Structures are given as structure tokens and as C-alpha cells.
Amino acid sequence: MSRIFITGMGIISAIGNDVANNRQSLTQGKSGIGHSELLQSRYASILPFGEIKISTTDLKEKLGAKESGITRTDLLALHAFEEVIANSQLTEAEISSPRTALVGATTVGGMCLTDELYHDANKQDQGSEYLSSYDCGSVNIYLQKRYQIGGIINTINTACSSSANAIMYGARLIRHGLADRAIVGGVDSLAKFTINGFNSLHILSNELCAPFDENRKGLNLGEAAAFLVLEKEEVTGNKTKYAALTGYGNSNDAFHPSSLSDNGDGPFLAMQEALAIANLSPDKIDYVNAHGTGTENNDLSESAAMIRLFGIPPAFSSTKAYTGHTLGAAGAIEGVFSILSLYNGELYAGIHFDKPIPTTGLRPILSYEKKEVRHVMSNSFGFGGNCSSLIFSKA
Amino acid sequence: MFYIHDTICISPQTSYTDIDLGKINGPVENKLLAKEPSYEGIPLGILRRMGRAVRMGVGAALQITKQNLDGIIIGTGNGGMEDCIKFLNQIIEYEEGMLTPTNFVQSTTNAIAGQIGLMTKNKGYNCTHVHRGLAFENAIIDADMLLTENSSAKYLLGAVDEISAYNYNIDLLDGWFKKEKLTNENLYDLNSAGSIAGEGAAMFLASKEKIGASAEIKAIHILHSDNEQMIASELKKFISKYTSEEKLNLVLSGENGDNRLQKYYSTCETQLPEKLAIARFKHLFGEHASASALAVWLSCQIIIKQSVPKHLLKFPANNAGINEILIYNNHKGIQHSFILISRVDG
Amino acid sequence: MEKEQLKQQLKKQIITFLNLMQVKPEDIKDDEPLFGEGLGLDSIDSIELIVLLNREYGINIQDPKEGRKVLVDVNTMVDYIIAHRTK
Numbered sequence: 092m093s094r095i096f097i098t099g100m101g102i103i104s105a106i107g108n109d110v111a112n113n114r115q116s117l118t119q120g121k122s123g124i125g126h127s128e129l130l131q132s133r134y135a136s137i138l139p140f141g142e143i144k145i146s147t148t149d150l151k152e153k154l155g156a157k158e159s160g161i162t163r164t165d166l167l168a169l170h171a172f173e174e175v176i177a178n179s180q181l182t183e184a185e186i187s188s189p190r191t192a193l194v195g196a197t198t199v200g201g202m203c204l205t206d207e208l209y210h211d212a213n214k215q216d217q218g219s220e221y222l223s224s225y226d227c228g229s230v231n232i233y234l235q236k237r238y239q240i241g242g243i244i245n246t247i248n249t250a251c252s253s254s255a256n257a258i259m260y261g262a263r264l265i266r267h268g269l270a271d272r273a274i275v276g277g278v279d280s281l282a283k284f285t286i287n288g289f290n291s292l293h294i295l296s297n298e299l300c301a302p303f304d305e306n307r308k309g310l311n312l313g314e315a316a317a318f319l320v321l322e323k324e325e326v327t328g329n330k331t332k333y334a335a336l337t338g339y340g341n342s343n344d345a346f347h348p349s350s351l352s353d354n355g356d357g358p359f360l361a362m363q364e365a366l367a368i369a370n371l372s373p374d375k376i377d378y379v380n381a382h383g384t385g386t387e388n389n390d391l392s393e394s395a396a397m398i399r400l401f402g403i404p405p406a407f408s409s410t411k412a413y414t415g416h417t418l419g420a421a422g423a424i425e426g427v428f429s430i431l432s433l434y435n436g437e438l439y440a441g442i443h444f445d446k447p448i449p450t451t452g453l454r455p456i457l458s459y460e461k462k463e464v465r466h467v468m469s470n471s472f473g474f475g476g477n478c479s480s481l482i483f484s485k486a
Numbered sequence: 487m488f489y490i491h492d493t494i495c496i497s498p499q500t501s502y503t504d505i506d507l508g509k510i511n512g513p514v515e516n517k518l519l520a521k522e523p524s525y526e527g528i529p530l531g532i533l534r535r536m537g538r539a540v541r542m543g544v545g546a547a548l549q550i551t552k553q554n555l556d557g558i559i560i561g562t563g564n565g566g567m568e569d570c571i572k573f574l575n576q577i578i579e580y581e582e583g584m585l586t587p588t589n590f591v592q593s594t595t596n597a598i599a600g601q602i603g604l605m606t607k608n609k610g611y612n613c614t615h616v617h618r619g620l621a622f623e624n625a626i627i628d629a630d631m632l633l634t635e636n637s638s639a640k641y642l643l644g645a646v647d648e649i650s651a652y653n654y655n656i657d658l659l660d661g662w663f664k665k666e667k668l669t670n671e672n673l674y675d676l677n678s679a680g681s682i683a684g685e686g687a688a689m690f691l692a693s694k695e696k697i698g699a700s701a702e703i704k705a706i707h708i709l710h711s712d713n714e715q716m717i718a719s720e721l722k723k724f725i726s727k728y729t730s731e732e733k734l735n736l737v738l739s740g741e742n743g744d745n746r747l748q749k750y751y752s753t754c755e756t757q758l759p760e761k762l763a764i765a766r767f768k769h770l771f772g773e774h775a776s777a778s779a780l781a782v783w784l785s786c787q788i789i790i791k792q793s794v795p796k797h798l799l800k801f802p803a804n805n806a807g808i809n810e811i812l813i814y815n816n817h818k819g820i821q822h823s824f825i826l827i828s829r830v831d832g
Numbered sequence: 833m834e835k836e837q838l839k840q841q842l843k844k845q846i847i848t849f850l851n852l853m854q855v856k857p858e859d860i861k862d863d864e865p866l867f868g869e870g871l872g873l874d875s876i877d878s879i880e881l882i883v884l885l886n887r888e889y890g891i892n893i894q895d896p897k898e899g900r901k902v903l904v905d906v907n908t909m910v911d912y913i914i915a916h917r918t919k
Contacts, residue, residue, distance in 0.1 A: 133582040198594065202570070209578050211659060212571045212652035218659030223818075225656065226564060227595065228618030232820065235710045244710055245624040246617040248565075248595045256613055260628065267631045284570075287577045288590035293879065293896065343558070343603035343612035349591050349876065360609055474591065475600020477612055531872055534851040584886045586849075587879050 095262050096332040096486055099179025099320035101171040101276075102427045104414045105141035105313050109174055113424075114431050117439040118459055122413045124299055124311050132283050134290065138297055140281060141313025141415025143167065158233070160224045162201040163314075165233050167420075168278040171316035172234055175274060179320035180330065183239075185272070192242040192270040193231055194261040195318075196253030196277035198285070198419040201225040205283035230278060242270050248419065250473030251382075252341075253277055254317070255422030255481055259339040261321050271326045276318030276423040285418060286312055292349060300385030300416075301443040302409035303394065303455050310384040313415020317423035319430070334430045337466070338369025338482030349474050350388045355396030357478035358382075362400050362468065365480040373401045375466050376482070378438050380425045381455070382470040383409020384416050389472065394451040406462075408441035408455040422471040422479065429467040429483045437461050487626075487706070488633045489699035489830065490690045492553075494546045495783040496520050497686035499770050502546075507787065507795045510670045510770065516663065517649050518684040518772035532605065535588050537566040542687040543598035543646035544605065550691050551602060556639035557611030558599045559628050559692075560646070561621030563775020565595030565614075568650035598646060611641070619817020621645060622779040623708045626825070629692045630706075637694045644689035645779035649772075654683050662773070662818065664743065670769040670797075673743040681742035684772015688783040696830060701786045704728060704810070705826040714753040717822050721814065722757040724824045731759040733828075735808045736794065738781050740815030742768040750816050763803030765794055778815040778823055785811045785827040839910050846906075849884045850877055862906045870905075878903050885909075890918035 102109065105123030106116035116123065127140045129147075145153070150166040154173065176186065185191060201224035202208055211219055223229060228246045235244050243264060247256045254277025261273030279285070289295050289312060296309035321336060342364060344357025351357060366373060382393055397404040410428050417424060432438060441455025465485050472478045495501040498511050498518035511521065520542060525533055527548040528541070536544065543560065551558075564570075570593035576585045591597065596614040603612050611632060615624040622645035629643045657663055664680040673682055692703075705728040709720055725734065737758060741751045755764065771780040788794050792808055813825040843857035846866075850873070864870040867878065881903050885891040891913065893899050902912045 202574075205574060205577060208571075209574050211656050212574065214655040214659065218656075222656055222660035226618055227616040228563065228621070232618065232710070236820075240710075243624075243627065243708060244617065244620070245615060245627075246621075247613065248616040249599075249612070249614055250594050250596050260613075263631050263635075264627075267634060269627070269631075283577055283582065284574060287582055287585055288573065288587070288593075291585040291587040291590055291879065291883075292876075341611050341613065343600070343609050345603045345607050345609050347874075348597065348600060348604065349587075356609060473596070474594055475596040475612075475614075476603055477596055477600060477614075530853050534853050535876075580887075584883050584892075586883045587876055591876065 093324045095265050095321050095323060095336045096327050097319050097334045097336060097430055098322050098327055098330040098332060099175045100333060100427050100430060101174030101178060102317040102424055103143060103167055103170045104315035104417065104424055105143055106413050110427065116413060117428060118437065120440050120442050120459060122299065122442060124415050130281050132286055134286055138295055139299055139311050141311060142281060143314055160220045162221065162224050163203050163280040164197060164200055164278055165230055167280055167314065167316040168230050168234060171276065171318050175318040175320055187239040187241040189241040190271040191240055192261060192264050192273040193235060193240045194245045194257040194273055194275045195231040196247045196257040196419045197227050197230050197279055198248055198250055198253055199279045199282045200227040201229055202284045203280040203282040249477035250475055251418050251421055252471035252473040252477045252479040253419040253422065255471035255479035256341060258319065258422060258426055258481055259341060259479060262336050262339060265321060265323050271323055273321045274318055275321055277420045278316035279417055279419040280314040281312060294386045296385060299443050300412055302383035302385045302412055302441060303390050303448065303453060304444045305446040305448050307385045307387065307390060309386050311415040313417040315414055315417035315420040315424045317420060317427050319426055332486035334433045334483045335486050337484040338365035340364025340368065340480045342478050344476035344478055346476060351392035351472060353392060353395060355392040357476050358393050358396035358470065358472055359399050361478040361480040362396065365468065365482045369482040371466060376405050376468050377464045378432055378467045379405060379407035380429045380467060380469040381407050381409045382472045383411055385411060391448060393470065394448060394453050398451060404453060406438050406456045408439055410439060412442045425469045426481060429469040433464050433467055433483055433485055436463055487630045487703045488692050488694055489696055490692060490701045490703060490786055491699055492550045492691040493700060493783050493786045494549045495686065495688045495780060496522060496542045496546050497771050497780055498684060505787065510797060512670050513668050513682060516668045516682060517654065518682060519649060520686050535592060537569040537592050539566045539646050539648035540592055540598050540601055542648065544601050546687040546689040547602045547642055547644060550642055550689050551606040553640060553691065555608055555610065555642050557632065558602050558608060558642045559613055559625045560599040560644055561615045561625035561776060561779065562595055562598060562645060563616065563618045563621050563647050564653055566593045566597055567653045568648060569593040571650065571652035619775050619821040620708050620823060622776055623706060623823045626703060626706050633692065633694050640691060640693040642689060643692040644687065645776035646687035647685055647774040647776040649683050649685040673769045674741060674766065676743060677745050679744055679746055681744045681768060681773035684774050686771055686780050688779040699830045701789045702828045702830055704828045707824045709822050710820055712820055714749045717750055718753040718757045721754050721824060728826050729810050733810045734759065734812060735763060735803060736811045737762060737764045738785060738811055738813040739764055739766050740768060740777065741766045742773045747816055747819050754814055764800040765798035766800055767798060775817065778813060781813045781815060782825060782827065785813060789829045835910060838913065839906055842906060842910060845884055845888055849880055860906060865905055866903055889913050891916050
């Protein structure tokens with residue numbers, strides 16, 4: 092079977108507007124979480140957020156997005172999409188080919204416009220310009236139209252594991268001969284909707300999130316977009332191959348609508364399946380980019396699953412302490428971070444960590460490290476029990 | 487591709503039990519509302535939290551998940567939109583104060599597949615496709631790939647969308663629903679913009695097992711375009727690649743009475759073999775992101791019963807048996823799908 | 833308001849708030865555990881009940897441990913309401 096390579100990456104997050112800047116923040120252990128400047132919410136001044144410090148108006152200007160009804164979510168996606176196209180040197184003909192697929196993920200879509208949606212849904216006036224921009228599909232429909240992408244187009248929403256599943260779906264389209272190339276990723280922007288949703292569940296921390304720490308108090312929300320270009324070997328030409336996508340797994344925890352089981356069945360099964368697809372034994376994994384949201388429940392469940400799978404887990408950390416939890420974008424941005432780790436031979440430090448959880452004793456790696464990395468696992472788990480795990484390997 | 491075994495449908499028509507497509511249930515205030523069953527399989531403690539979409543999806547799915555399944559694949563354009571806006575209304579009305587989380591948890595589009603997984607303790611593959619009018623089509627593609635990866639597997643495949651006051655308002659303001667008084671009869675003749683709102687859930691058991699199957703999904707093609715010539719030429723290629731004039735007996739057209747979209751259907755009709763029967767279904771199920779899933783359910787019914795209810799036919803058939811049905815659906819003029827469904831021999 | 837009246841009112845509010853279909857106020861006993869057995873409520877319901885106390889009685893419970901002490905049964909809830917209500 093031909094291998095699937097990553098030939099392009101694009102990203103925008105609280106720690107940088109492109110791949111190079113994201114990597115720099117990661118190597119320096121610099122978090123992008125803090126006071127929000129742009130967010131309009133009662134919690135803007137109370138809770139820390141992983142906000143991208145470019146206003147929606149400036150993004151529109153910068154990207155020349157003059158269409159009506161464009162949301163911040165669309166713009167963040169477009170920003171990362173432009174970078175990924177340039178990075179993979181895709182031509183117009185390649186983009187519009189029926190052999191090029193687009194698989195994106197989002198959980199919030201155009202619902203970042205909470206107030207506009209409220210007015211439109213309750214029919215309080217003639218309707219805003221955003222009437223066809225609220226649903227999750229709208230983001231990729233916008234990208235398809237703007238770039239005339241010719242192949243299979245899809246949008247996936249499995250909550251916080253959405254973009255891991257988008258990457259997996261794109262890889263499978265290639266594996267099954269339904270595409271030669273898939274542009275895959277995800278996006279979510281900060282929204283009153285998700286902030287209040289997670290807050291109502293009491294899982295937002297008013298401090299910087301501390302993944303895997305004994306005294307972790309919850310997650311910080313962030314916003315981001317990232318895309319990867321996946322290509323089958325035959326069409327990669329002389330392009331840089333940043334990594335190969337070798338494994339993926341999707342399982343359901345089937346335990347609770349909004350929390351994971353104590354023994355981490357779903358996470359365990361997803362990781363186990365990813366290893367089976369990659370045909371690797373657990374000891375071959377050099378680094379795990381953990382889901383690590385910093386909630387009481389996730390970190391405990393994920394730790395239990397890692398201990399079940401690995402015995403002694405390999406080096407791991409959660410980059411959510413840098414970016415915040417970016418929901419539908421998390422799997423994609425952490426995919427980029429995993430690939431950067433492989434390509435550059437380096438591991439990113441877990442930050443804001445003090446003491447391990449007493450029952451697990453697990454410690455994330457605590458300093459930036461140069462190291463030969465062959466296989467990286469990236470985990471994403473979400474509400475609805477949706478658990479996914481990806482494995483990237485050296486090209 | 488793969489076979490469809492059990493089929494369950496909750497729709498505005500008599501489709502859940504004692505299926506009767508001869509008589510038509512009409513719209514109420516321009517909305518074709520689903521006839522919901524009593525959901526006896528869902529414990530009250532769980533049912534109390536479910537919004538309409540989750541309830542219809544889970545209710546229909548539970549009839550199929552009585553078997554051991556390898557996973558759950560759901561398509562939905564909007565998921566639990568009603569809960570979503572209820573939560574939104576709380577945000578505004580209580581000024582981001584103390585809010586109740588149930589609406590939020592239920593509003594995520596993956597709540598349907600998640601809840602089915604939870605209730606049936608299914609730890610297998612679980613995915614929710616939300617690509618608006620092609621959500622179910624992507625679920626079909628996903629199912630096909632999974633069944634190619636594991637030919638002995640069985641999956642729950644389905645789609646659901648609801649009419650909530652909110653998504654109705656949004657689409658009405660956006661010009662997708664007609665404002666004149668609608669009946670099942672006048673939908674196709676009003677020559678105005680917009681269609682009729684509808685909702686429903688269709689769930690299928692998908693596998694590679696031919697024995698006992700109700701129908702086979704033979705091919706699918708999806709595309710994004712607003713160019714009717716391009717759609718028509720893709721349709722022609724699709725027909726010549728996957729079927730033939732002899733085998734193809736019926737086209738189920740997604741025509742929805744919106745005069746802005748008529749050009750796609752009319753142009754596509756010019757590519758069809760002469761004297762081919764054409765039937766329509768949106769006067770039964772209305773227009774929504776999962777309408778094509780209900781059309782697949784309807785195709786299975788037509789194949790099982792080997793007859794087409796008269797009120798569906800735009801051009802009647804002159805041949806008796808129905809071997810293959812082609813569904814052409816179009817969502818909001820930009821998302822198009824062709825699905826080929828076949829009778830199972832022997 | 834009399835304690836008994838308050839209990840009746842609270843039971844009605846619990847039923848409405850949690851959409852407890854087919855449960856009548858008289859089905860809920862004053863000393864029946866709300867969680868686990870008894871009514872069989874779960875962690876999301878406990879958050880819903882904290883919101884109920886906030887909206888109906890102006891009580892603000894922030895600490896989940898405090899919540900667990902209050903949300904034992906109707907008796908404990910009513911005692912807490914009497915002691916802490918602001919409306």
C-alpha cells in the first residue's frame with residue numbers, strides 16, 4: 092500500500108500566525124494563554140483565553156475576504172488554508188482537480204456570532220448577512236467556493252476530536268483511491284456559545300490550565316485553525332515530506348455524554364487501534380502529544396489509558412497549556428505540533444505543571460529537548476465519548 | 487459498494503410502523519413535521535433530556551442496534567438546533583450568568599451518535615458528518631470505506647435533521663422556504679422561490695452480506711458546483727459508468743418547488759434515458775439537510791414493494807419491475823449527489 | 833412560606849427543571865436520595881439543580897463540595913433554602 096505523506100502545513104493559533112512562529116513559541120516554552128483583548132464576553136476579563144490577537148476586521152483586510160457573511164471562523168480557516176497551499180506548492184489545477192479532497196472540522200462554525208444568531212433565530216429583524224454562515228458545513232463550503240476545490244468535500248463534528256477525525260477521513264479517502272490528495276484540518280474561534288457551555292459544566296479554569304497536574308482546575312478555551320496537505324506517495328514529486336501519517340484509531344468511550352470513564356476505555360481503544368493500523372508496538376512511540384485538557388476528568392482518564400497501553404508511558408506533554416483547548420481545531424494544530432516534533436527532532440515541554448496526580452505518578456516532559464523522534468502519537472477526545480488517536484512517523 | 491438490511495424511518499409520513507405511502511400527511515403551517523413514535527425503547531431518565539433531533543435519531547437507531555454493530559456513522563446538517571438556540575437564548579437572557587448545561591451538551595451535533603453509542607455500549611467507530619446537504623452522503627462514503635476495510639463488519643448508518651423554530655426562522659429569512667400557503671399538491675407548481683420545511687430520521691444496517699438484504703447501494707458521487715451543465719455532464723458519466731438504460735428504471739429527483747433550483751433538475755433530466763420514470767419525494771419529507779437519507783429509505787421501500795406510489799410520479803413508468811433507482815438530490819443549489827440503489831438478486 | 837409548602841414548591845420546580853417525565857411531586861419523598869438510587873439523577877442534574885437554586889431562590893453555590901452537601905434530598909435542600917435564600 093502506498094504511504095501517505097504530509098507535504099504542507101498551515102496554522103494560526105494563540106502562539107503564532109504561521110508554522111514558524113508556532114514552533115518558536117513551542118521551543119521557548121511560551122504560552123499564548125492570557126487576557127483576551129478582542130473577545131466580547133462577560134468572561135473576557137475573568138478567565139484566561141488562548142486568543143489570536145488579530146481582529147476580525149483586520150483578518151478580512153489581510154486576506155482580502157470581501158464576500159458577504161464571512162465569520163471569524165471562516166477567516167481563521169482561510170488564514171491557515173492560504174499557508175498550507177503555499178507550503179505544499181499546490182497549483183490551481185491541483186486544487187481544483189477532482190482528485191483533491193477537502194475535509195475540515197469545526198464545532199462552532201458561524202456560531203461565533205452568538206448575538207447575530209440570537210437575533211436571526213428569534214426572527215427579530217430582517218435577517219443579518221450571516222444567515223447561511225452559522226452551520227458547521229459553511230466553513231468548508233466557503234473554502235471550496237473560493238478555491239474551486241474539485242474532489243470530495245466533507246465536514247466532521249465529533250466535538251473535541253473533530254479534526255483528528257477529519258485527518259483520518261482524508262487519509263482513508265486516499266487509501267481507498269477516492270482521492271490522491273486531501274487537504275485536512277479544523278478550525279474553531281472563541282465564542283460566547285462555547286465559553287458559556289463549558290462554563291456551565293464547571294470545567295473552565297480561572298487560572299492558566301495545568302495539564303496532568305495534581306491541582307489542575309480545568310481547561311482554558313482557545314481559538315485556532317490548522318490544515319495539512321496529505322498526499323499519496325506517487326503525487327508528492329520533489330516536495331518536502333514533513334512526515335508520514337501511519338496510524339489512526341477511532342473509538343467510543345460509551346460512558347457518559349460529557350465525561351470519560353475512569354479507566355479510559357475509549358482513549359485506550361483509539362490508541363490501540365492507531366498502533367495496529369501503523370503496525371507498531373507501543374514501545375516504538377517516542378512522544379505522545381496528549382489530549383491533556385487540564386480538566387480533572389480528562390487527564391485522569393487519559394493517564395489511566397496511557398498506563399494500560401504503555402505500562403510506563405513514553406515522553407508526553409499537552410500543548411493545550413500553550414494554545415488553550417481549541418476544540419474542533421485541536422486535533423489539527425496538535426497534528427502540526429506532532430509533525431514539527433518529528434521533522435525537527437525535538438520534544439515540547441509540558442508547562443504550568445507542578446506535581447503529578449498521586450494515583451498515576453505521571454509527569455509530562457518538563458523541558459524542551461532535542462531528540463531523534465521516529466513515531467509520535469497525537470490524542471484527541473471529545474464529548475459524546477468520541478475518542479481518536481493519530482500516529483505520525485518519520486517520512 | 488454495500489448492502490442495506492434493516493431500514494427504519496421516522497418522517498412526516500406513516501413510515502415508522504405500518505408503513506403506508508399511499509396516503510399523504512400534509513404540512514402544518516408550511517412545515518412537514520415528523521410523526522414521532524412513543525419511543526418505548528428509550529428510558530424516561532434519558533428521554534427527558536433529549537431534543538427532537540436526538541430523540542428521532544436515537545429512537546430510529548435503537549431498532550437497528552439490537553444487533554451487534556461494529557460502529558455508528560451519522561450524518562446531520564444541524565443536529566440538535568433547538569437545544570442549541572435554547573442555550574443561546576439562556577446566554578442572552580441571563581447575560582452569560584449561571585446556565586444549565588443540558589442544552590449545551592445536547593446541542594453538539596455529535597450528541598446523536600454519542601448517545602446511540604452510550605445507550606448500546608458500542609465502543610466501536612463513531613463519527614458524525616455535518617457537511618450540510620452532503621452529510622449523509624459522506625456517511626455513506628465512510629460506511630463504504632469501513633466495509634472495504636472489514637468485510638465482515640456491520641454498521642449503523644443514518645441521518646437525522648429536525649425542524650426547530652429557530653432553523654426554520656433562519657432558513658425562512660434566507661429565502662429557502664416559501665411564504666404562500668403550502669399543501670402536498672401545490673409544492674411543485676407555485677413557480678416561486680423556496681421550498682417546504684421538513685424533517686426526519688432514516689437509519690440503516692449496512693454490511694457486505696448479500697443474503698437477506700433489502701437493497702444494495704451500488705455507487706455514489708458528490709460534487710459542489712452551481713453550474714447546471716457541469717452537473718448534467720457528471721450525471722451522464724455516472725449513469726454510463728455504473729448503470730445502463732436496461733437496468734435503470736426510476737429516478738428519484740430532489741426537486742423541491744424552488745424555481746431557482748429547477749434548472750439543475752431540468753438540465754439533468756435531459757441526460758436521462760428516454761421514457762425513464764421520474765418520481766419526486768420532497769412533498770413527503772420536505773427540504774432539509776438529511777432529505778437524501780429519507781430518499782434512500784424510500785428507494786428501499788420501492789424496491790421491496792416493487793411499486794411506486796402514484797403521487798410520487800412526475801413521469802410514469804411503462805415497465806413493471808424496478809431494478810435500479812438513481813437519486814439525484816441538490817441542496818441549496820451548490821451541493822449535489824447521485825446515489826444508485828439496486829434490487830438484490832435472488 | 834411554611835416549610836411544607838416550600839417542599840411542595842421545590843418538588844414541582846425539580847420536576848420542571850429536570851423535565852422528569854411522568855414523575856409527580858408526591859412521588860418524590862422528602863428523605864429519598866436525589867442521586868444514585870431514588871430519583872436516579874446524575875452529575876449534570878446536580879449542576880442543573882444548582883442553577884435552579886440560583887434562579888428561584890437567589891442562592892449562589894460555587895464550591896462543588898458545598899453543592900454535594902446541599903443536594904442530598906428534598907429535606908437538605910429545603911433547609912439550605914430557608915437558611916440562605918435571598919429571594
